[in-house]
Amino acid sequence: MYFDTKAAIHSPAYKLALIRRVQKRYYTTSGRIFPKLFKAMELNDANLKEIADAMFECTRCRRCTIHCPLGIDPAWPVSAGRYLVKTAGKAPSVLSMVAQVGVEKAKNISLYEGLYLEQIKILEDQLSNDTKNPNARIPVKNQDADILYVPIAGAHSIIPAAKIFNAVGEDWSLSQFEANNYSYFLGDIEAAKWFNRTLPFQVKSIAEVMAKYIEEGRIKLDPSVNPGTTTYHDPCQLARNGGVYEEPRAILRASVEKFRELAPPNKEYNWCCGGGGGLIVPPDLKELRMKTGKRKAEQIKQTKTTAIASMCENCRSQLVDLNEHYNLGVRVTSLIELMANAIKQEGRNSP
Ligand code: SF4
Numbered sequence: 001m002y003f004d005t006k007a008a009i010h011s012p013a014y015k016l017a018l019i020r021r022v023q024k025r026y027y028t029t030s031g032r033i034f035p036k037l038f039k040a041m042e043l044n045d046a047n048l049k050e051i052a053d054a055m056f057e058c059t060r061c062r063r064c065t066i067h068c069p070l071g072i073d074p075a076w077p078v079s080a081g082r083y084l085v086k087t088a089g090k091a092p093s094v095l096s097m098v099a100q101v102g103v104e105k106a107k108n109i110s111l112y113e114g115l116y117l118e119q120i121k122i123l124e125d126q127l128s129n130d131t132k133n134p135n136a137r138i139p140v141k142n143q144d145a146d147i148l149y150v151p152i153a154g155a156h157s158i159i160p161a162a163k164i165f166n167a168v169g170e171d172w173s174l175s176q177f178e179a180n181n182y183s184y185f186l187g188d189i190e191a192a193k194w195f196n197r198t199l200p201f202q203v204k205s206i207a208e209v210m211a212k213y214i215e216e217g218r219i220k221l222d223p224s225v226n227p228g229t230t231t232y233h234d235p236c237q238l239a240r241n242g243g244v245y246e247e248p249r250a251i252l253r254a255s256v257e258k259f260r261e262l263a264p265p266n267k268e269y270n271w272c273c274g275g276g277g278g279l280i281v282p283p284d285l286k287e288l289r290m291k292t293g294k295r296k297a298e299q300i301k302q303t304k305t306t307a308i309a310s311m312c313e314n315c316r317s318q319l320v321d322l323n324e325h326y327n328l329g330v331r332v333t334s335l336i337e338l339m340a341n342a343i344k345q346e347g348r349n350s351p
Pocket residue numbers: 001002010011012057058059060061062063064065074075272
């Protein structure tokens with residue numbers, strides 16, 4: 001972000017210095033007695049505003065982490081800074097609101113169950129229609145399932161996954177909770193926790209699961225139904241932070257006519273799309289997102305593709321905005337949509 005704005009608050013070193021100055025003011029004797037001399041920072045309104053902007057105008061992409069010669073990971077102090085700002089009531093209001101909605105929903109999940117099941121029934125009908133299979137199912141509350149799929153809200157993340165699970169005959173269940181976790185964006189680790197214990201199962205990205213189906217030959221795909229050239233944007237959370245690089249590429253190679261790597265830097269050095277870390281949520285940050293996403297837009301232009309896929313809903317929303325703002329003329333899509341579309345169906349002709 002600093003590359004594009006040259007604003008001090010966007011420099012990782014400056015963000016960390018702000019936190020250190022607050023720590024000095026309240027947790028060191030020298031800072032408490034001689035705050036000016038030791039540049040200790042008091043938490044007054046003006047300072048809190050600066051800290052809030054510095055902490056929330058960061059995508060937590062960790063590009064600074066891989067370049068830091070001291071091995072510092074600024075994403076965690078930034079999280080702590082966000083929590084400080086949130087506790088002082090100065091976090092972006094829309095982010096606080098959606099985080100609170102998530103927490104309340106988790107407390108009263110049974111209140112939402114009837115409506116949720118009705119919506120899933122509608123999606124199930126759509127699935128049967130699309131796949132011409134009256135037995136296609138979106139199972140919910142299947143407690144013995146081998147896989148619990150936790151989607152982002154919306155048909156576009158549920159239907160394609162359901163098509164793939166049904167095609168391979170997976171024993172699966174759809175989660176009633178969605179994968180969005182806005183408390184995490186607020187640095188509120190306690191509220192962000194789903195379980196306060198070691199999980200008795202493995203947590204994997206859907207990309208890892210789908211790539212395994214391809215590797216094991218459990219699904220037949222026809223890449224010609226996704227024509228043109230498709231590139232892939234590595235989401236910071238899945239790639240740089242989660243280490244998942246090859247599986248999305250394996251899915252694309254099997255699902256699209258032609259896969260092309262994004263013009264460098266890509267993989268672990270990929271530029272963040274500019275919408276991560278919760279920046280996609282507050283409407284007043286759109287101008288900043290477009291400014292800091294300019295590099296991504298240029299990368300896409302250089303790659304010369306018909307479509308760009310990602311595996312993260314934040315990236316996808318940001319790429320849609322960049323596509324429009326910079327007139328890129330590409331189709332923005334997701335890996336599972338491309339893979340689901342490529343499932344070989346009896347009687348379907350390739351375009
Ligand atoms: S995490 Fe990304 S956006 Fe935040 S300071 Fe580091 S490089 Fe900049």
